[in-house]
Amino acid sequence: xxxxxxxxxxxxxxxxxxxxxxxxxxxxxxxxxxxxxxxxxxxxxxxxxxxxxxxxxxxxxxxxxxxxxxxxxxxxxxxxxxxxxxxxxxxxxxxxxxxxxxxxxxxxxxxxxxxxxxxxxxxxxxxxxxxxxxxxxxxxxxxxxxxxxxxxxxxxxxxxxxxxxxxxxxxxxxxxxxxxxxxxxxxxxxxxxxxxxxxxxxxxxxxxxxxxxxxxxxxxxxxxxxxxxxx
Amino acid sequence: xxxxxxxxxxxxxxxxxxxxxxxxxxxxxxxxxxxxxxxxxxxxxxxxxxxxxxxxxxxxxxxxxxxxxxxxxxxxxxxxxxxxxxxxxxxxxxxxxxxxxxxxxxxxxxxxxxxxxxxxxxxxxxxxxxxxxxxxxxxxxxxxxxxxxxxxxxxxxxxxxxxxxxxxxxxxxxxxxxxxxxxxxxxxxxxxxxxxxxxxxxxxxxxxxxxxxxxxxx
Numbered sequence: 001x002x003x004x005x006x007x008x009x010x011x012x013x014x015x016x017x018x019x020x021x022x023x024x025x026x027x028x029x030x031x032x033x034x035x036x037x038x039x040x041x042x043x044x045x046x047x048x049x050x051x052x053x054x055x056x057x058x059x060x061x062x063x064x065x066x067x068x069x070x071x072x073x074x075x076x077x078x079x080x081x082x083x084x085x086x087x088x089x090x091x092x093x094x095x096x097x098x099x100x101x102x103x104x105x106x107x108x109x110x111x112x113x114x115x116x117x118x119x120x121x122x123x124x125x126x127x128x129x130x131x132x133x134x135x136x137x138x139x140x141x142x143x144x145x146x147x148x149x150x151x152x153x154x155x156x157x158x159x160x161x162x163x164x165x166x167x168x169x170x171x172x173x174x175x176x177x178x179x180x181x182x183x184x185x186x187x188x189x190x191x192x193x194x195x196x197x198x199x200x201x202x203x204x205x206x207x208x209x210x211x212x213x214x215x216x217x218x219x220x221x222x223x224x225x226x227x228x229x230x231x
Numbered sequence: 232x233x234x235x236x237x238x239x240x241x242x243x244x245x246x247x248x249x250x251x252x253x254x255x256x257x258x259x260x261x262x263x264x265x266x267x268x269x270x271x272x273x274x275x276x277x278x279x280x281x282x283x284x285x286x287x288x289x290x291x292x293x294x295x296x297x298x299x300x301x302x303x304x305x306x307x308x309x310x311x312x313x314x315x316x317x318x319x320x321x322x323x324x325x326x327x328x329x330x331x332x333x334x335x336x337x338x339x340x341x342x343x344x345x346x347x348x349x350x351x352x353x354x355x356x357x358x359x360x361x362x363x364x365x366x367x368x369x370x371x372x373x374x375x376x377x378x379x380x381x382x383x384x385x386x387x388x389x390x391x392x393x394x395x396x397x398x399x400x401x402x403x404x405x406x407x408x409x410x411x412x413x414x415x416x417x418x419x420x421x422x423x424x425x426x427x428x429x430x431x432x433x434x435x436x437x438x439x440x441x442x443x444x445x446x447x448x449x
Binding site: 194 | 290408426
């Protein structure tokens with residue numbers, strides 16, 4: 001006898017799916033905002049200060065990018081309490097996501113900053129712009145415009161990576177899938193539904209980031225042209 | 232009784248890395264073969280094939296590896312295959328790799344100048360001959376650095392298959408932590424082993440990247 005798909009028992013637990021979805025959205029939003037901020041700050045400060053700052057930031061980037069997110073999460077959730085830092089699972093998850101994405105954003109934005117030619121900065125200074133104005137308008141904004149597609153795909157990857165937070169008992173979408181599975185015994189159907197939800201989220205996020213890119217760096221402006229050539 | 236984190240625990244974790252490496256290798260071989268088909272499909276003359284391969288990439292890249300793992304695990308079981316977890320794990324990692332490698336290799340194929348297609352067509356090469364003798368050898372050079380870079384992602388993502396009971400690095404760390412309860416030492420060790428595997432690959436990818444661009448003006 002063949003297998004009959006039964007989606008009704010799974011869809012009957014859509015309250016759990018929605019709860020999980022809501023937490024996934026919160027994790028993704030906090031992780032992306034925090035990680036982007038951390039990464040941009042570190043990429044900015046990498047060029048400033050003593051040599052040791054640059055070395056420390058590079059170490060952080062290499063350590064995070066060359067170890068699995070899951071292991072980082074386990075270290076934070078189980079390891080930090082043994083050092084006296086108390087975190088619940090959700091706090092550990094957000095901290096882990098921010099630290100993880102921060103390393104990738106640092107690396108991406110650094111590449112963007114390094115692609116700004118020296119003559120641009122000299123031209124800005126000769127127009128009597130302050131150092132901060134030069135950095136803000138001539139270095140940082142074009143750097144981010146140029147690497148926007150890379151940032152957008154990294155943000156999408158981090159949204160998908162929130163599923164790993166189920167390993168430390170955060171009740172996001174994947175964890176709720178496991179709950180529904182053990183309630184209904186419809187394993188395959190459960191994961192098909194959840195896969196479709198993630199797929200919808202990923203497409204939505206990609207669309208939103210493309211719109212945000214177009215709004216931040218309008219097509220007619222100089223920044224917009226940088227964004228176009230980056231494709 | 233709580234055990235200490237001693238040399239024997241360390242060796243247990245270290246030797247479990249062989250499953251991490253085996254999974255990576257299987258995923259690379261299987262996923263590479265499938266990814267090659269995806270890349271050829273994406274650059275096909277037929278719109279339906281391009282659409283199919285593009286759809287595959289979009290769908291797989293829009294689903295977390297964890298969910299791909301469960302889909303393969305339960306899907307294979309329902310299809311009547313009674314397979315050990317390591318096989319289901321390899322299949323899911325291969326599906327994941329096929330989408331990313333397919334996209335990387337599509338980019339490499341499309342970065343070969345279109346005049347190369349025209350010139351080889353003018354020499355009356357068949358489509359297969361064009362791929363085999365003209366396009367792929369040039370695309371290969373461009374594809375190597377990002378492919379090596381992707382292997383790092385693959386190694387790291389094998390940690391997720393610990394959830395179906397394959398005792399690879401991450402799972403071994405969990406088991407030892409449950410027995411010794413010294414999470415900092417245990418997961419620090421696990422992280423260090425992953426780093427020892429991934430960092431050299433990352434450095435290699437970066438070196439290959441530099442060498443590829445060395446001959447160019449910019």
